[in-house]
Amino acid sequence: MAGLNGGGAQRRAEIAGAGIGGLTVAAALAQRGWRVTVHERAADLRTFGAGIYIWSNGLRVLKALGAYDEATAGAHAGPLFETRDHENRVMEEIPINRPGSARLITILRETLTRSLIDICRANGVEIRTSSEVVGATPEGELLLADGKRQAADLVVGADGINSAVRDSLDLLLYRKHLGYGAVRMLIDRVDGDVAEADKDKYIEHFSGSRRILYTPASARHLYIALCCTSDDEAALRVPSDRALWSEAFPHLSHLVGRFGNAGRWDAFEVVKLKRWSSGAAAVLGDGAHAMPPYLGQGGGCALMNGLGLAVAVADADDIPAALDAWEARERPLTEHTQEQSERQGDMNLWPDALRSQVLTITGRSRELAMLRLRTAMHVPTGAVEAV
């Protein structure tokens, strides 16, 4: 069936997935007068225990949505992002949260999601849990697992890396498994994990093909990511093998000894689509442009492209043309971010000594730093500059 547009009636969007991308586009459309329903497969809207990095670009989107104050309450803002080698020597440092630099905060995923849910609800978005989507049509229908077909002016697949909406529309160009991934967990912050002078920093530690990412995520929470190759079965096990991680990172043995029993493994992938939309159906977030998390920008891109999508279609007479314009405007920066993120994984398998030498030199290059920080410094479509 054709879209419902016309006659001045309230326009309607049906969205698959209540993650970062789905909630962002839902809130932004509702704020522009659309009637919006989000279908979430899970039975509740809770996220798992982990932190998330949000750079200036994502903060600008949160500000534009009105979710910023809630999302950043209690957030941690570190003074530096450091990369350290197997002997705990600094290879690279990125200054943050100071005049002229990018802003970077870390928060609990739960806090971010809750802020987006609250802004959705405040703007009249209906969020249906236990509502599984199985596909969409270019004519503007969302197809539900219970057999219902939800007609709308716009349908959006924000249903994550295994997007059913994307696959039903035959939009996938490729999906690349990177052979690497991470176990994420949250533990309490206590003294003694790292030197007193380092405790507020973000620090990525390397040893062989493994990494430990140390991230304060609030006054009370420490977010830990244990990264390794997908065939490093002993290292990716949950609960984590403390003896194995201590042996690889002896200078972090106090921290490793405190690892909890919970944790979640995720493999890193890159997703590219032939197109981001088909007719009146669009895909965004990990379903359209997943990337490895080395730059902490997968969620940032979902936030930017969610808001950008709402801006593009808000008052458009021709939704498919507006979706084409959205893709043309947003895709180049998203692909730049994907490429820069993927490049950060190149060094995973390098010998320690080589990695130390190369990063110590490249870490001084302002040009390379600006390539990686381009996304962070961007003012997203629909956002304002100041955060």
Ligand SMILES: Cc1cc2nc3c(=O)[nH]c(=O)nc-3n(C[C@H](O)[C@H](O)[C@H](O)COP(=O)(O)OP(=O)(O)OC[C@H]3O[C@@H](n4cnc5c(N)ncnc54)[C@H](O)[C@@H]3O)c2cc1C
């Ligand atoms: C280890 C790791 C660390 C990361 N760290 C960062 C970081 O620090 N900063 C950052 O910006 N990004 C980070 N990312 C990336 C970020 O998590 C993702 O890019 C982001 O969550 C994508 O959001 P999304 O809304 O597209 O998908 P998702 O968050 O996956 O949400 C999809 C939603 O759709 C629902 N769903 C799925 N299928 C269906 C269906 N068929 N019907 C209905 N609902 C469905 C799911 O239940 C889910 O709620 C990280 C990723 C990883 C793996």
